[in-house]
Amino acid sequence: MIKSSAVPIQNKLIDRFGRQVTYVRISVTDRCDFRCVYCMSEDMEFLPREQVLTFEEIATLSRAFVEMGVTKIRITGGEPLVRKDVVGMLAEISQLDGLDELVITTNGSQLVKLAEPLKKAGVKRINISLDSLDADKFKKVTRVGDLDVVLKGIQAAKKAGFEKIKLNAVILKNRNHDEVNSLVQYAMEEGLDISFIEEMPLGVVDSHSREEAYYSSDEIKRDIEQQFDLLPSTKTTGGPARYYSVQGYDNMVGFISPHSHNFCDTCNRVRVTASGLLLLCLGQEHSMDLKRVLRANPTDLNKVKQALIESMEIKPKGHDFDITEQPVIFRHMSVTGG
Secondary structure (H helix, E strand, O other), X not given: OOEOOOOOOOOOOEOOOOOEOOEEEEEOOOOOOOOOOOOOOOOOOOOOHHHXXXXXXXXXXXXXXXXXXXXXXXXXXXXXXXXXXXXXXXXXXXXXXXXXXXXXXXXXXXXXXXXXXXXXXXXXXXXXXXXOOOHHHHHHHHOOOOHHHHHHHHHHHHHHOOOEEEXXXXXXXXXXHHHHHHHHHHHHHHOOEEEEEOOOOOOOOOOOOHHHHOOOHHHHXXXXXXXXXXXXXXXXXXXXXXXXXXXXXXXXXXXXOOOOOOOHHHOOEEEEOOOOEEEOOOOOOOEEEHHHHHXXXXXXXXXXXXXXXXXXXXXXXXXXXXXXXXOOOOOXXXXXXX
């Protein structure tokens, strides 16, 4: 039985800059059934099973975060839905008192069979990666993905009735930048929000030059405005996206811009990798080994909470992404947690 005191030492996670952490992204696996060119190398070495957090450890960690003021947990990977029995773990986390939102990010490959179970497990919102509507381009970006399977997965998610479904598209120049308006049109017609993401310079990729492939949010927005009227919105989902409403539609277009519009000043997020490493910043190596804490104190939640409090002292002010340089951060996005 896990012990937890009635009055914790501190019930909020506040860093040195006065930012409160209310949102945590937890990766349940570094494995994926796609090999997206911006996320990983074609030949990846994955973690041995014993180095990956167990579902029990993830549930314990989630409880600690929620008891310290986290209101939103996003489950990520790799591809989280390739991990066996993940739905049962999600159902347990969704019952945590104080958790407002349990959300998940997926590539959509497993949604035909898992959308309904995810909804029943308590997942409120779902983000689905969709970088192209052209089957050949989709295959090139994902290396192995089947566009038709993902599109059917999106329909299964709509049928399941999640509170919100959002598409995510990483835009690469001369790969899929010419599809921006087609993706917006698809999202609007399907009644979905969509966010466009600048490529994160994490890990060494072997398929392209990140400097050459960089396509900024400003360029994407300019392209969209040739066909759609965008109106600034105050909407937020607790993450880094800047949202715009689209005249004539009920859904939104968002931009996640780590390079062109740094969002660090208002950062309210931390990430936990599949191996239990707490990353205090996406683009820095400041971290704490929570797996060590969990396995040394399997029944003492207060030890985990104390580690989380201490981690706030090393959360940096922001990242230093530079698209023109080889990455200082050598972990791939799949390892970091997408």
